[in-house]
Amino acid sequence: xxxxxxxxxxxxxxxxxxxxxxxxxxxxxxxxxxxxxxxxxxxxxxxxxxxxxxxxxxxxxxxxxxxxxxxxxxxxxxxxxxxxxxxxxxxxxxxxxxxxxxxxxxxxxxxxxxxxxxxxxxxxxxxxxxxxxxxxxxxxxxxxxxxxxxxxxxxxxxxxxxxxxxxxxxxxxxxxxxxxxxxxxxxxxxxxxxxxxxxxxxxxxxxxxxxxxxxxxxxxxxxxxxxxxxxxxxxxxxxxxxxxxxxxxxxxxxxxxxxxxxxxxx
Numbered sequence: 001x002x003x004x005x006x007x008x009x010x011x012x013x014x015x016x017x018x019x020x021x022x023x024x025x026x027x028x029x030x031x032x033x034x035x036x037x038x039x040x041x042x043x044x045x046x047x048x049x050x051x052x053x054x055x056x057x058x059x060x061x062x063x064x065x066x067x068x069x070x071x072x073x074x075x076x077x078x079x080x081x082x083x084x085x086x087x088x089x090x091x092x093x094x095x096x097x098x099x100x101x102x103x104x105x106x107x108x109x110x111x112x113x114x115x116x117x118x119x120x121x122x123x124x125x126x127x128x129x130x131x132x133x134x135x136x137x138x139x140x141x142x143x144x145x146x147x148x149x150x151x152x153x154x155x156x157x158x159x160x161x162x163x164x165x166x167x168x169x170x171x172x173x174x175x176x177x178x179x180x181x182x183x184x185x186x187x188x189x190x191x192x193x194x195x196x197x198x199x200x201x202x203x204x205x206x207x208x209x210x211x212x213x214x215x216x217x218x219x220x221x222x223x224x225x226x227x228x229x230x231x232x233x234x235x236x237x238x239x240x241x242x243x244x245x246x247x248x249x250x251x252x253x254x255x256x257x258x259x260x261x262x263x264x265x266x
Contacts, residue, residue: 003137004043004182005170006160010135011050012177015159020052021135025116027109029064033201033208035183046179057120059112064104064187065215069222087191087219089228090236097228104187117154128152135159141166189215191232198233199244213240 007024009015024047026040044056061067068085084101091097117123121132132154138145139160149156160170174181186193188201189212201209216232216239223230233242 001167001170001174001182001184002139002142002160003185004039005165005173006135006137007043007047007056008050008177008179009159009173011047011052011054013052016163018135018157018159021054022120023055023057025057025059025113027112028058028060029104029108029187030060031063031065031187031189031211032185033183033188033205035205036185039183042180057116059116061108061112064108065189067107068104069215069218071222085187085189085191087230087232088234088236089230091228096234096236099230114151114154121153123153130155133157139165139167139170188212189232191234193232195244198239198242199246202244209239213238 003024006015010018010021013020040056040058047053047056064085084099085104086102087099089097089099117132117134123131130153134149134154134156136146136156136158137160138158143161146158146161147156165173171181184197186197188205188208193201198209201212212232216230219230229236231237232239235242237243
């Protein structure tokens with residue numbers, strides 16, 4: 001939502017005090033739901049015919065699911081995956097655990113984006129002066145995610161924060177300008193999905209949900225030296241067996257109509 005809003009605003013010349021960007025970069029794990037790729041196709045076309053067009057670059061480090069399921073072996077016989085994802089685990093004593101590794105974000109998002117940014121900025125090896133300014137699609141309600149660039153040749157900026165725009169403001173801006181609502185960009189099997197997102201995938205994109213179910217089963221088979229059993233859902237129940245029903249589905253009345261009016265500040 002936020003990144004698409006920022007890109008479309010820039011293409012319309014509606015980001016005050018900022019020039020037209022040299023390009024937008026999308027890091028593709030090759031495991032997004034189909035709706036995301038359809039959205040990218042539309043976004044590229046919309047930006048291309050805008051008053052201030054710029055290219056949208058798709059970069060990738062390969063298919064994340066294949067890398068996560070490929071086991072390597074150390075000299076002493078231990079097996080491991082070089083691209084772990086954060087998963088929930090049932091330990092041998094029955095307790096719940098969690099693998100918090102975010103190699104997926106680093107290896108398949110940050111690294112490919114920085115590689116392309118270096119190329120676009122003509123950054124030389126060992127350069128310590130700023131040669132690239134990166135706009136990050138973070139809104140005012142996500143300020144905790146703001147981080148300085150880790151490389152001296154790059155500088156991060158957050159135009160949506162400067163414009164005091166929250167996610168809800170992005171939704172309103174898209175609606176005012178006649179744009180559809182963007183889908184959520186994330187891997188189909190991301191353990192950080194909420195129940196609402198798992199339900200959406202199951203009901204609206206069954207192929208993506210089926211891919212997540214298969215990935216979980218494959219992950220449990222190829223778990224290397226992990227003694228615990230990995231799961232994608234925090235309930236430690238196989239994804240295709242998780243109860244994803246809502247209160248209404250279970251016969252409980254919703255006093256708020258299951259609709260956000262923007263009053264909670266989220």
